[in-house]
Amino acid sequence: MVSFRAASAEAMAALTDKLGGVAEASAAKVADDLFAAARTLRSEGALRRFVTDQSVAAPARAGLVGDVFAGKVDPAAAELLSAAVAARWTRSRDLPDALEQLGVVAAVRSVGAQAETLVDELFGVRQLVKQNSDLRNALSDPARSAADKSALLDTLLGGKVLPATVQLVRQSLSGSYRTVTAALEAYERTAADVHGESVATVHVARPLDERAQQRLNTALSRQYGRSVHLNVVVDPAVIGGIRVEIGHDVIDGTVSSRLDDARRKIAG
Incomplete structure (x- = not known):
């Protein structure tokens, strides 16, 4: 934001x-x-x-x-x-x-009670763009017209997500943010904030089950004094443990982080 x-x-x-x-x-x-x-x-x-x-x-x-x-x-x-x-x-x-x-x-x-769905969908599109270099390049190509980019988005998202998700993804192409993914991340935070929530991006090696997500949500909500919407990213590079990014804070308890620390100590 x-x-x-x-x-x-x-x-x-x-x-x-x-x-x-x-x-x-x-x-x-x-x-x-x-x-x-x-x-x-x-x-x-x-x-x-x-x-x-x-x-x-x-x-x-x-x-x-x-x-x-x-x-x-x-x-x-x-x-x-x-x-x-x-x-x-x-x-x-x-x-x-x-x-x-x-x-x-x-x-x-405009989405009323579907704000949680909107945040999830914006996150999903952001991950799709982030992980697909061809799509990312197509959306950032200055030689492609805005209409062409919008048509591409309609093909990808039409009928699959909320109209507000399409509306905001189209707005992310305006160039007012450094990249499309930066715009979508800002829109996610705004969507959560409108409903009194913060957004936490959680990196794990394997998917979290519902109970684990609930425990993490409860702990973060207590720590930050407001409800927290979890975006879970499964990343094998994590190896084990968990990394949480919320606002400007990073809570890193991953095995990969501890290994990196050990390597730095050995090299030093």
Whole structure:
């Protein structure tokens, strides 16, 4: 997830509260509109600088945005855009970043009680891209059009995952993050965070049974003071033990890690 500072953090908090009033039924359309607005503001530097210029009266900034997006966005999205350009931003580029983040939150809210499924599916797609170099290269190839990449995704995911998963995977192609997998990882964390959870990626040599997953989930939830969604990666290189990545923390109790430590001590 994008981190905001000072005025931008306050603006983002206020907009997130405002987004909470958007109906679930219209959230997917609002997400698409916010993503489109973020793309426009990133590509149109003059427009972005004007609507974040505090020397320009807020009504003038809102009026221009209203003219640019008139008839093109859902009324709820239009209200959010007006509120966004009326706010104060620490950096001009924070505005499109915030709109994208709000779009992700709207997409998450569009699935209602299926948020756990959404997190699982985003993780599954991220692992698929990470492990398949041909797919990864195709999605990052600047010579391929956005339409071509979207068609490829439709072939892979169409009818197999939630519409919100497809929506967010398409958004991951926008280039606002360093890579597609980095975008998907950020979207996973946002999807979990919307529902009061953290995401832990667990690396093991063999699949964990349900009881083991429950014990680990309980221990991590107690340690971090909130529910934790587990993404389990089976990796033979682990050999034995377990490695947990949650936020910026890494808990490494793997055999491979202990072997590496032993090798370093011997070499030193």
